[in-house]
Every structure is written in structure tokens, then in C-alpha cells.
Amino acid sequence: MQDKIEFCPYCGNSLSTKRNEGRDRLYCEAGKRFVYQNPIPAATGLIFDKEGKILLVLRGREPGGNQWCLPGGFVETDETPIQAAKRELFEETGLNVSSPTLIDVNFQNSLFYKTSILIIGYHFAEYSGTLIAGDDAEEAGFFALNNLPDLAFESHMELIDKFVSDKAPSL
Ligand SMILES: [Zn+2]
Incomplete structure (x- = not known):
């Protein structure tokens, strides 16, 4: 439901998508962290x-x-x-x-x-x-x-x- 965001809210680098726990999640390669979107x-x-x-x-x-x-x-x-x-x-x-x-x-x-x-x-x-x-x-x-x-x-x-x-x- 949530709109996809393009840039990491922590460091501003571009986000990619990575498979995690059965879901495609937004991922920051630079910060090596998932960017979660929640209600x-x-x-x-x-x-x-x-x-x-x-x-x-x-x-x-x-x-x-x-x-x-x-x-x-x-x-x-x-x-x-x-x-x-x-x-x-x-x-x-x-x-x-x-x-x-x-x-x-x-x-x-x-x-x-x-x-x-x-x-x-x-x-x-x-x-x-x-x-x-x-x-x-x-x-x-x-x-x-x-x-x-x-x-x-x-x-x-x-x-x-x-x-x-x-x-x-x-x-
Ligand atoms: Zn980042």
C-alpha cells in the first residue's frame, strides 16, 4: 500500500530491493540496512x-x-x-x-x-x-x-x- 521511496531516509543514497523474510524490502547498500515501511x-x-x-x-x-x-x-x-x-x-x-x-x-x-x-x-x-x-x-x-x-x-x-x-x- 505504501508508496515506494527512492532514497534512504538515513543517508540519502539510492535504495534497491532485497528479498528478506519472504518479502521484497527496500535496502540501502551504502548503509547495509533494510528500510522498513510500516503502518x-x-x-x-x-x-x-x-x-x-x-x-x-x-x-x-x-x-x-x-x-x-x-x-x-x-x-x-x-x-x-x-x-x-x-x-x-x-x-x-x-x-x-x-x-x-x-x-x-x-x-x-x-x-x-x-x-x-x-x-x-x-x-x-x-x-x-x-x-x-x-x-x-x-x-x-x-x-x-x-x-x-x-x-x-x-x-x-x-x-x-x-x-x-x-x-x-x-x-
Ligand atoms: Zn542509507
Whole structure:
């Protein structure tokens, strides 16, 4: 799925292809190392208000521009997935979230990023603060589960479905 890169990201020399563990992998002859291409991790968070409505944000830009989705984004190299989810939730909604539990890790191909993405989904049982859309979120709001808009990402709907089917009796 990932676009092939031509040059080694470590030393800038041209890459060749070498058979390794049953796959043709990019290889840097100069550095004598394989250059691995892997899915990019993203973290997202589900929070519900007292009425059991779920928090969504309206995306301001591509991919999924002008469509609703769960708040979230890519994990930075110096943060854990939970930290990434908390940071993205704060940036996009102004809310401070806590008490995370892992719902699932989903996989989705992204035509926009030309790679595959791992979506790490958490439920945060508590939150505080005032809801205000920020960063790449144009709007933020709570939606009844039986009246959700079409979401920008299939993986987000899968996380919601998984959470609801796991937790349905107590929600
Ligand atoms: Zn190299």
C-alpha cells in the first residue's frame, strides 16, 4: 500500500530491493540496512456525555474534510498512544480526558497518506473542561448513537460499534 521511496531516509543514497523474510524490502547498500515501511499509528478517543451521547468533531481539512469523525490524530514519536489521544482530544475539543481503556486497534488503508494506518481507539471514562472546537476541528459536539452523521473514517465507526457491543448493558 505504501508508496515506494527512492532514497534512504538515513543517508540519502539510492535504495534497491532485497528479498528478506519472504518479502521484497527496500535496502540501502551504502548503509547495509533494510528500510522498513510500516503502518502509521494514530490514536483516537471515545467520550460520552451524561446522556450517552458521543463526542465527534467536524474535520476542517483533508482527509475527510467537512465530515464528522472521532477526535484523534497521529502519534508523535515522543508520546505514547494514550498521550497522543489525550493531546488530540484537548487540541480539537478543549476537553481534558482521563481514565482510558483500550477498545481496539483497527487497520485502514489511507489513499490520502498513501500508506496504511493503525487506529488505536480508547474510551475515556472521565472528562472536564469546556467544549470548544480547535486545531483542525471546525466544530465539536455530542451526538446520539442512534442519530450519528456519516463518519469520515470507517475505522472510527468500527470502534464505536465495538465499544457499544462490548458495553451495551451499562452504557
Ligand atoms: Zn542509507
